[in-house]
Amino acid sequence: MKNISPDTQGHWGKFGGKFVSETLMCALEELSSAYNEAIKDKNFKQDLNNCLKQYAGRPTPLYYAERFSKKTGVRVYLKREDLLHTGAHKINNTIGQAFLAKRMGKKRLIAETGAGQHGVATATVAALLGMPCDVYMGEDDIKRQKLNVFKMKLLGTKVIPVKTGSKTLKDAINEALRDWVTNVKTTYYLLGSVVGPHPYPVIVRDFQSVIGEETKRQIRKLEGRLPDYVVACVGGGSNSMGMFYPFIKERKVKLIGVEAGGLGLASGKHGASLCKGTEGVLHGARTYILQDKDGQIASTHSVAPGLDYSGVGPEHAHLKQTGRTSYYTVKDKDAMDAFFMLSHLEGILPALESSHAIAWVKNFAINFKKNDLVVVNLSGRGDKDVDIVEDYINPVRN
Amino acid sequence: MNRIESKWKELKKKGLKAFIAFITAGDPCLEDTYKIVLEMERQGADIIELGIPFSDPIADGPVIQASSNRALEKRTNLNKILLLVKDLRKKTDIPIVFLSYYNPIFHYGIEKFVEDAVKSGVDGVIVADLPPEEAKEIKIFSSKKGLDTIFLAAPTSLKERLHKIAEASTGFIYCVSVAGVTGARNSLAQSLKRRVVDIKKLTDRPVAVGFGISNIQTAKWVASFADGVIVGSAIVKVIQDNLEKKDLISKVGKLVKDLASAIHKA
Numbered sequence: 043m044k045n046i047s048p049d050t051q052g053h054w055g056k057f058g059g060k061f062v063s064e065t066l067m068c069a070l071e072e073l074s075s076a077y078n079e080a081i082k083d084k085n086f087k088q089d090l091n092n093c094l095k096q097y098a099g100r101p102t103p104l105y106y107a108e109r110f111s112k113k114t115g116v117r118v119y120l121k122r123e124d125l126l127h128t129g130a131h132k133i134n135n136t137i138g139q140a141f142l143a144k145r146m147g148k149k150r151l152i153a154e155t156g157a158g159q160h161g162v163a164t165a166t167v168a169a170l171l172g173m174p175c176d177v178y179m180g181e182d183d184i185k186r187q188k189l190n191v192f193k194m195k196l197l198g199t200k201v202i203p204v205k206t207g208s209k210t211l212k213d214a215i216n217e218a219l220r221d222w223v224t225n226v227k228t229t230y231y232l233l234g235s236v237v238g239p240h241p242y243p244v245i246v247r248d249f250q251s252v253i254g255e256e257t258k259r260q261i262r263k264l265e266g267r268l269p270d271y272v273v274a275c276v277g278g279g280s281n282s283m284g285m286f287y288p289f290i291k292e293r294k295v296k297l298i299g300v301e302a303g304g305l306g307l308a309s310g311k312h313g314a315s316l317c318k319g320t321e322g323v324l325h326g327a328r329t330y331i332l333q334d335k336d337g338q339i340a341s342t343h344s345v346a347p348g349l350d351y352s353g354v355g356p357e358h359a360h361l362k363q364t365g366r367t368s369y370y371t372v373k374d375k376d377a378m379d380a381f382f383m384l385s386h387l388e389g390i391l392p393a394l395e396s397s398h399a400i401a402w403v404k405n406f407a408i409n410f411k412k413n414d415l416v417v418v419n420l421s422g423r424g425d426k427d428v429d430i431v432e433d434y435i436n437p438v439r440n
Numbered sequence: 441m442n443r444i445e446s447k448w449k450e451l452k453k454k455g456l457k458a459f460i461a462f463i464t465a466g467d468p469c470l471e472d473t474y475k476i477v478l479e480m481e482r483q484g485a486d487i488i489e490l491g492i493p494f495s496d497p498i499a500d501g502p503v504i505q506a507s508s509n510r511a512l513e514k515r516t517n518l519n520k521i522l523l524l525v526k527d528l529r530k531k532t533d534i535p536i537v538f539l540s541y542y543n544p545i546f547h548y549g550i551e552k553f554v555e556d557a558v559k560s561g562v563d564g565v566i567v568a569d570l571p572p573e574e575a576k577e578i579k580i581f582s583s584k585k586g587l588d589t590i591f592l593a594a595p596t597s598l599k600e601r602l603h604k605i606a607e608a609s610t611g612f613i614y615c616v617s618v619a620g621v622t623g624a625r626n627s628l629a630q631s632l633k634r635r636v637v638d639i640k641k642l643t644d645r646p647v648a649v650g651f652g653i654s655n656i657q658t659a660k661w662v663a664s665f666a667d668g669v670i671v672g673s674a675i676v677k678v679i680q681d682n683l684e685k686k687d688l689i690s691k692v693g694k695l696v697k698d699l700a701s702a703i704h705k706a
């Protein structure tokens with residue numbers, strides 16, 4: 043099906059590709075062939091599945107959120123990625139890629155991180171496999187995600203503060219790419235979302251697709267049918283892509299991606315690359331990006347650090363263009379309200395990223411039909427966000 | 441024959457190696473860029489590379505990153521840089537090559553960029569994050585309008601890729617000395633010579649070496665086997681260290697003069 047596979051250079055229509063320094067081209071080719079071999083290898087798959095099961099805690103439950111459903115008037119299931127080891131979907135990808143790195147004989151892992159969830163998930167597998175690891179993180183993110191920074195250190199990873207540009211995720215990716223181009227022979231760059239040059243968007247999507255595959259099986263068992271809506275938040279786009287991918291062929295299932303509306307689209311302070319961005323090239327891929335009139339990358343804002351990014355995975359750009367998926371935005375304030383609501387009604391503290399998806403359901407509630415069935419990907423837990431929430435409730439504290 | 445081609449011819453006739461000097465356009469301001477370009481020509485630079493500032497320069501080390509930021513703070517953009525080149529063309533015929541990331545020119549519009557660049561007097565373009573595989577669009581318009589497209593050959597490029605790079609390049613081939621980002625290195629690996637010799641076997645086009653060349657000895661050594669030597673960070677560093685000083689232009693001129701004589705005579 044034309045929607046699903048990119049060409050050999052990683053193009054979905056006009057999106058994707060490999061816009062990188064020549065020095066990295068051979069590394070990307072090496073990665074592509076190593077990956078294609080690995081996924082054909084039964085032992086690799088078995089090791090991966092064992093680790094996901096015994097170590098990370100898969101499968102995650104698909105939980106019927108009864109009180110939240112009652113409140114919103116539509117039946118809502120939550121895919122509990124928040125229950126995974128390290129507290130977010132990110133571990134699905136880091137286990138997969140770290141196994142791949144080991145198989146390729148790479149000696150060192152590097153990664154970028156925004157919210158710190160991907161950094162923690164990378165630090166965790168680095169410890170598990172006994173590999174040295176450096177994680178690049180924007181200085182601003184280091185300040186607002188202290189808990190995750192400390193966790194990475196405890197796990198034996200070095201956190202390298204990034205002081206350039208907007209000091210958030212995009213700059214951390216820049217710095218990781220600069221490290222990779224310098225140490226390309228020995229180092230594996232473990233990218234955390236479905237962004238970057240080919241083959242990363244494919245590899246990360248594949249490792250995250252376990253979310254959608256499990257969901258499909260579980261909902262069939264629980265409800266005897268597929269859902270009407272599948273909802274996930276979109277930062278770089280990995281939890282959403284992993285959730286959507288197995289549903290793309292099921293044309294009746296509506297796929298809803300929720301981006302960071304920040305302080306409102308009119309304010310210019312948001313992270314809505316798909317809803318508000320224009321075509322461009324960032325971090326190795328052609329996709330939708332937030333940029334100014336001169337093609338300089340704009341800085342972004344979201345209360346959820348994991349959504350604070352000016353680009354988005356190229357496959358999302360393609361899916362948007364073909365009309366298979368729909369994208370909406372949710373503002374900081376609404377995400378915060380959803381955070382409180384889920385905490386009170388269900389006893390679940392959602393990550394602020396995931397709170398955007400919850401908020402969309404809440405905001406959209408009047409439009410659902412009576413028997414609609416909704417699945418929300420609860421991509422992570424909110425422990426990491428309690429400082430941000432506290433500052434939000436009590437802004438004078440600083 | 442375009443300006444780049446005739447420059448290589450002229451140098452060859454005189455038995456000289458080329459000195460290619462890089463600065464970021466708009467650092468510290470476009471008026472100074474104008475003066476620095478003319479001064480660099482006066483002091484012996486053969487080809488000028490003008491960096492188009494970008495917010496996310498992933499191929500650059502700290503010195504050129506900072507330079508790019510200074511230029512952006514002055515609101516330098518492609519339109520203004522094209523006007524600068526137009527002005528320069530009233531004074532000089534030195535070959536001018538743009539060094540850009542893909543997004544600023546993609547956003548400007550590839551066809552329009554090529555057309556306006558040629559109209560303004562730009563002779564070639566190097567795009568740091570554009571391998572030949574992604575360059576179909578820019579190649580089509582460039583070959584129509586006569587803008588040279590120069591591709592980079594990396595230490596990690598295997599033979600098959602070197603062929604592709606040589607084939608796609610016009611003007612010259614940019615051989616990257618080391619795996620990494622731009623910035624001064626104290627010395628370069630001996631294996632560089634071998635790589636340049638290998639690339640020269642694949643093509644008749646001149647091969648220029650850049651990245652990390654920061655001192656006279658290295659420049660001299662590289663010029664002994666390459667057709668041209670590209671120096672960027674070392675020049676930009678002089679700009680950075682003399683930002684507020686009256687003799688900024690002559691300080692740059694002094695370094696360029698020393699490098700030019702070392703490279704030409706190698």
Ligand SMILES: Cc1ncc(COP(=O)(O)O)c(C=O)c1O
Nearest residue numbers: 159277278279280281348421422
């Ligand atoms: C819990 C959680 N959800 C979502 C995201 C957003 O990333 P993606 O869109 O790649 O899933 C992050 C990123 O850090 C995250 O930590």
